Amino acid sequence: MPHHDSPTPSSSSPHDADWWRQAVIYQIYPRSFADSDGDGLGDIPGVTSRLPYLADLGVDAVWLSPFYPSQLADGGYDVADYRDVDPRLGTLDDFDEMVATAHRLGLKIMVDIVPNHSSDQHVWFQEALRAAPGAAARERYVFRDGRGDDGELPPTDWPSSFGGPAWTRVADGQWYLHLYAPQQPDFNWDNPEVREDFHDTLRFWSDRGVAGFRVDVAHGLAKDLRAPLRDLGDQQSYQPDALPVDGSHPLWDRDAVHEIYRGWRQVFNTYDPPRFAVAEAWVGTSRRMAYASADGLGQAFNFDFLGARLDADEMRATIETALADARDVGATSTWVLSNHDVVRHVSRYALPGDHRKRDVEAWLLTDGREPAPDLAAGERKARAAALLMLALPGSAYVYQGEELGLPEVADLDRADLQDPMWVRSGGRVKGRDGCRVPLPWTTEGTSFGFGSGGSWLPQPSGWGRYAAEAQSGDAGSFLELYREALRLRRTLVADEALAWAGSQEPAPQGLLHFERAGGWRTASNLSDEPVRLPQGEVLLASAPLTGDTLPPWTTVWLRTGAASVSRSGR
């Protein structure tokens, strides 16, 4: 396998305002990426030390999940100070050095911003607790009197997303709102001070050279807080597709949220190049792109792709909708297979049945042995899905370790679980720790090269076989598949259009087949039967090819030389 000792320069110059439209963005979950000081927790200097690996992998940008001061009640998504680095993870100087190193390597840095709620350790919340009911300090959050004769009942029936009620009572008898853990009080976005403060935070990181932001719970900020607060009644269970499409839910995806992001866009556009953001918005498909509009954030995660079955018809429909919706607002689509909140896709695809939510949930309730995963099948499908994703127009978000083919660690000892979901669900749902186990870098050694100490979540004994060290240079490995795909992608991606092949004649069952500009064709056989290999020179395949067949669960990239294909899209 040829080694790319110097990274290919990005197709976009550092000042290209459109760099994100066709980017590959690598998500780092800092606690679990690389630990430079041996305390078992990944840190910023650890990230810096591994940036050459990411440049070599061929990504355009890195998105860091929260690294801010936090008591880690929700893995860092409980932020105590939005403009600092957690001392356990480094300093602002370390952050600056990371950015400088990234820029030298041609990589951009994006950071996570958590605007729906802070940590209860945030100075504002501490001030609110000390203040009396009705004081201005309480108006930055959502404090209310309870119901019942003595206010002993929560103000509404709103549930926390991690289980239990969304209200916690404080000493003087008032209740505060937290749609997640009690250590994550929700901000009151009707308060101009909150809005101004987030503008300052966006400027703070933009001034430090950050290219963009991933916006946590982007659909949650604008709540209907008018008195009397409305109960949810039968709207309690949260399903993105079941949210009202007119934006009338009291908590989620209200139209007023876009006014907040128009304000953010004005801040972004004072920079050259303008800063960019991607929304994490678990909303219905038809509502998603409002977050990605040109006067809004720029992009929105397309979780339909992550949730779709690996089935040609379902994938094709999901892809078509995503491309059309993005085009409508002048954005590009995003593609996500894994992140720090979901079961790693090797394991999802390894489950029997259709690996949809219900299978995964059933599995999360057990010790990860029932239903039994078929990891070889999962890996094969994950490789096919990766080449499919990386061939699509738009931006691909790769979650750390996905390029190593890491599976979910589904049998973590209960005593080691740290996700608030585990505790708040009363031990019913194991939660998300299984996709957050620290990465293996070396085949042996303390914590497989993650750091010189242990690791905050135990790594399985066989973890070394997935190590970057073990895969580097092995042409059949996941890592080399991703490296080669990203290298080719840079030479191949020419525009944002995609044309489905074979629209005249019905494609064989299970075949997903499309063309990109410049004579590049992708065919995925998402079935158990071999199909005929479409014509073209093979550039890359997710599994070995034999003769002129495309084996089951395989994606191939082909060069056809045909310069003109009919295009859907621009």
Ligand code: GLC
């Ligand atoms: C987002 C994050 C998740 C976190 C939640 C609350 O969904 O991705 O990890 O628990 O928001 O901040």
